[in-house]
Amino acid sequence: MAMRAAILRHIRLPARAQTLAAAAAAAAPRSWDRSPLGGSRAMSSHGDDHLAKEEVAERVLSVVKSFPKVDPATVTPDVHFQNDLGLDSLDNVEIVMALEEEFKLEIPDLEADKIDSCHLAIEYIYNHPMAG
Amino acid sequence: MGGANAPRRLSGMQKQVLALYRGFLRAARSKSPDDRRRVESIVSAEFRRGARQVDRKNFLYIEYLLRRGKKQLDQLRSPDTTALSSLNFIPPSQSVDSRK
Numbered sequence: 001m002a003m004r005a006a007i008l009r010h011i012r013l014p015a016r017a018q019t020l021a022a023a024a025a026a027a028a029p030r031s032w033d034r035s036p037l038g039g040s041r042a043m044s045s046h047g048d049d050h051l052a053k054e055e056v057a058e059r060v061l062s063v064v065k066s067f068p069k070v071d072p073a074t075v076t077p078d079v080h081f082q083n084d085l086g087l088d089s090l091d092n093v094e095i096v097m098a099l100e101e102e103f104k105l106e107i108p109d110l111e112a113d114k115i116d117s118c119h120l121a122i123e124y125i126y127n128h129p130m131a132g
Numbered sequence: 133m134g135g136a137n138a139p140r141r142l143s144g145m146q147k148q149v150l151a152l153y154r155g156f157l158r159a160a161r162s163k164s165p166d167d168r169r170r171v172e173s174i175v176s177a178e179f180r181r182g183a184r185q186v187d188r189k190n191f192l193y194i195e196y197l198l199r200r201g202k203k204q205l206d207q208l209r210s211p212d213t214t215a216l217s218s219l220n221f222i223p224p225s226q227s228v229d230s231r232k
Contacts, residue, residue: 088183089142089146089150090150090153090176090179090180090183092150093150093153093154093157094157094176097154097157097158101161109147109150109151109154112154113142113147113150
């Protein structure tokens with residue numbers, strides 16, 4: 001029993017993920033019905049804790065908008081960090097690092113160098129099993 | 133993909149510089165919030181200065197800066213290091229001369 005409790009403690013979801021999921025559910029009840037990818041998501045094997053694409057997109061955009069050099073009004077899901085927002089490759093690194101913190105991920109260098117737009121960031125994080 | 137949004141090709145050296153920058157920002161995360169902010173602002177200023185002032189074809193000098201940066205990063209990673217005050221950043225002109 002003690003062993004079981006110890007294991008359960010370790011595999012328990014972080015409190016934040018649960019509250020976020022609960023908040024998202026409260027804010028957008030049955031949002032999957034309206035989502036274009038809804039059907040496939042409902043059948044997903046990832047489980048309930050996996051982030052919905054809308055939520056990923058929203059949080060990615062809010063991270064990018066809060067970047068000091070970025071004019072929030074120009075940020076859309078399609079913007080390219082360097083071509084459209086006038087950022088340089090160092091800013092690009094900073095944004096990807098900020099996304100890591102937002103979603104509690106560690107993105108390896110090889111992947112991080114490829115994430116150069118909101119679109120790619122959303123895709124990458126949405127497909128990442130550990131994003132929370 | 134393609135057109136204006138085609139991925140920019142990074143040279144091997146650019147990737148090394150970006151990886152080093154990432155390394156510094158990661159190491160800064162392990163410090164207290166105040167130290168972290170300080171470290172981030174110094175590191176960011178230093179990389180931006182390099183990006184502005186160092187000729188992108190000056191491979192020898194950039195390699196030297198990379199080596200120096202890696203050593204400084206190792207220092208910063210030690211839990212005892214809380215700031216970068218021990219790292220005296222030498223202006224590029226002087227450090228180039230001193231190596232000759």
